[in-house]
Amino acid sequence: MDKWEMYMEIHQLIKKGFSKKKVAEKLGISRSTVHRYLKKNPSDMSEWVDSLQSRSKKLDPYKELILSWLREHPDMSAAQVEDWLKEKYEDFKVGESTVRSYVKELRDEYKIKKETSPRIYEAIPDTPMGEQIQVDFGHTKQKTSDNKEVKLNFIAFVLSNSRYKYKEWLDRPFTTQDVIAAHENAFRWYGGIPGELVYDQDSLIVVSENGGDLILTQEFQQYKESRNLTLRVCRKSDPESKGKIENVVGFIKHNFAKHRVFHNIDSWNEQGWEWLNRTGNYKVHHTTKKRPVEVFSLERQHLRPVTKNLDVKYNYETSISRCVHKDNTIRYLSNRYSLPLGTFGKYETVCIKKTEEKELIIYSHETGEIIAKHTIPDGKGLLIKDRKHSRDRTKGIDAFMDTVAQQFNDSEIAYDYLQTVKDKYPRYIRDQLQMILKETKVNNREILSAALNECIKRSLYGATDFSDVVAYLKRHRQVGDTVHDTAENVTHIKGVSGWIMETEAQKREVDAYTAILEGEPV
Structure with missing residues (x-):
C-alpha cells in the first residue's frame, strides 16, 4: 500500500x-x-x-x-x-x-516477502563480570564457489556479562584435541580465564553427569586439571541455563554464515574473526543496549590471567565422535560400519580412530574399551559388517535366566542350577524357564529355596521335577514349621518315583463310564 x-x-x-x-x-x-x-x-x-x-x-x-x-x-x-x-x-x-x-x-x-522461522528465548539474569563463559557447538551447510555443498562445524564462546564472543570453524567434525585447542585460542582472545565454563552435554567433553559429579573424557579431564578449570554442565531439557550461547549460535548462523560462499577453511575463519570485530562484538546488543567490546574492556580485568602457554598439540589422543544408530551401525566417510548388537542401547555415541593401515577402530570414550575393528574399504555407500555382530540368539535366554534366578534367595546358586537345566534341555530352555518362573510367582522364597536345594541334592534338573518338589514340600509343610524342618521331612525321598507312589488317581465305578457313553449326565 x-x-x-x-x-x-x-x-x-x-x-x-x-x-x-x-x-x-x-x-x-x-x-x-x-x-x-x-x-x-x-x-x-x-x-x-x-x-x-x-x-x-x-x-x-x-x-x-x-x-x-x-x-x-x-x-x-x-x-x-x-x-x-x-x-x-x-x-x-x-x-x-x-x-x-x-x-x-x-x-x-518490490514485493519481496521475508521468510522467517522465529524462535522464542527466555531472558537470563546477568552473572557478575568475569564469572562465566558459555560454550556450545553448531554447524551449517554452505555453498562453495563451484556450487557444491559442504558441512562446516564451529565452536562458540560468549562471556555472560559483556556478551563478548569468540568462535572457530572446522570443515570436519571436532575432536577432543580440537576442542582443547579452541579453548586455548579463546583464552588468548579474551586475555584470561573465567570463574566457570558452562557446557551442553557434549560427548567430546562430558561422559556423564553422575548425579552432579561430572565424569569427563580422559583428554578433557587432563586439560581441566592442567588449567584448573571449573566446569558446569547444563541438565537435559534445560536450555535456559545457556540461553546466551544459544542466541550467539543463532546469530553466527544467520548473520555471518547465511548465504556466504565458502572457499577454504582458513579464509572462512579469517572472515569470521573480522565479522566478530566488525559486527559480532561491535554491534549494540539488543538486551544490554551496549556494545560488547566496550563492556569487555571492563570485564577482562576480572578474568584470571593465563599464567603459562600450554602446548596441546601432542598431549592428547585424537578422538572423533560418531552417533550410534538404531541398527547398531555408525557412519564414516559415506559408509556404514557394524557394531555388536545391543550397542545402541548401551552407548549414544562412540569414538573412532583411523590407523595408518587403513583400519577403523571404534571404542568407548568412557572406558577406552575397543568395541569393533573394521578395514576401511574403497568406495562409498557400503555396509561393512563383522560376522560376530550378527544376532546372538542366546542373549535373550541369558537375560531370562537372570530374571528367574533373581527370584531366589541365593541368585548365584539358582543361576548355576538354571545353567545345568539349559545344558540338559537346550531346545526347550525357554519353556523350562517359563515353568519355573510360574512357580516363583505363587510360592514364597522359603519354599523355593528348599525346593532348589533338594533338586540340586537329588540331581533333579528340570522344570517338572522342580514343580513336583515344590508341590511335595507344600503338602508336607505344617503350620509353624520352619524351612529346616520341611527339608528334614523329605530326606527319605529317593527320586521322582516317590512322588508318583504317594499320588492317588481318582477312581470311578464302571457304571459311570457306561452312563457317559450313553449320553447320560454323571
Whole structure:
C-alpha cells in the first residue's frame, strides 16, 4: 500500500467511527503514523509525497546491490544486509535503523516477502563480570564457489556479562584435541580465564553427569586439571541455563554464515574473526543496549590471567565422535560400519580412530574399551559388517535366566542350577524357564529355596521335577514349621518315583463310564 492509499484508508476508517488505535491495528501501522497522516490535508499530502519522490536517500547508491541480495536470499535480515555492506565498503557509515527502514521499503516496493522461522528465548539474569563463559557447538551447510555443498562445524564462546564472543570453524567434525585447542585460542582472545565454563552435554567433553559429579573424557579431564578449570554442565531439557550461547549460535548462523560462499577453511575463519570485530562484538546488543567490546574492556580485568602457554598439540589422543544408530551401525566417510548388537542401547555415541593401515577402530570414550575393528574399504555407500555382530540368539535366554534366578534367595546358586537345566534341555530352555518362573510367582522364597536345594541334592534338573518338589514340600509343610524342618521331612525321598507312589488317581465305578457313553449326565 503506497502513501496515498494509506492516507485515504486512514481517513475513511476514521469517518466510519474507528478509533485511532483500532485504525493503527487494522492497517498494521503505529498510532503516531495515524496522527501524522490525519494532520495533513490533501494539498499538504501531495507536496509531501512529491518531496519524497524527488529526495535522494543515503542507501540509494547501494539499491541494486541490496535488491540483488534480497531477491537471491528472501530470508535475509536487515542486520545481515548492514554487515555485508560494512564488509564490502570499509567507509560505510549508516545507522542501523536507516538500513532497517530502507530494506523494509524495498521489500514493500518490490514485493519481496521475508521468510522467517522465529524462535522464542527466555531472558537470563546477568552473572557478575568475569564469572562465566558459555560454550556450545553448531554447524551449517554452505555453498562453495563451484556450487557444491559442504558441512562446516564451529565452536562458540560468549562471556555472560559483556556478551563478548569468540568462535572457530572446522570443515570436519571436532575432536577432543580440537576442542582443547579452541579453548586455548579463546583464552588468548579474551586475555584470561573465567570463574566457570558452562557446557551442553557434549560427548567430546562430558561422559556423564553422575548425579552432579561430572565424569569427563580422559583428554578433557587432563586439560581441566592442567588449567584448573571449573566446569558446569547444563541438565537435559534445560536450555535456559545457556540461553546466551544459544542466541550467539543463532546469530553466527544467520548473520555471518547465511548465504556466504565458502572457499577454504582458513579464509572462512579469517572472515569470521573480522565479522566478530566488525559486527559480532561491535554491534549494540539488543538486551544490554551496549556494545560488547566496550563492556569487555571492563570485564577482562576480572578474568584470571593465563599464567603459562600450554602446548596441546601432542598431549592428547585424537578422538572423533560418531552417533550410534538404531541398527547398531555408525557412519564414516559415506559408509556404514557394524557394531555388536545391543550397542545402541548401551552407548549414544562412540569414538573412532583411523590407523595408518587403513583400519577403523571404534571404542568407548568412557572406558577406552575397543568395541569393533573394521578395514576401511574403497568406495562409498557400503555396509561393512563383522560376522560376530550378527544376532546372538542366546542373549535373550541369558537375560531370562537372570530374571528367574533373581527370584531366589541365593541368585548365584539358582543361576548355576538354571545353567545345568539349559545344558540338559537346550531346545526347550525357554519353556523350562517359563515353568519355573510360574512357580516363583505363587510360592514364597522359603519354599523355593528348599525346593532348589533338594533338586540340586537329588540331581533333579528340570522344570517338572522342580514343580513336583515344590508341590511335595507344600503338602508336607505344617503350620509353624520352619524351612529346616520341611527339608528334614523329605530326606527319605529317593527320586521322582516317590512322588508318583504317594499320588492317588481318582477312581470311578464302571457304571459311570457306561452312563457317559450313553449320553447320560454323571
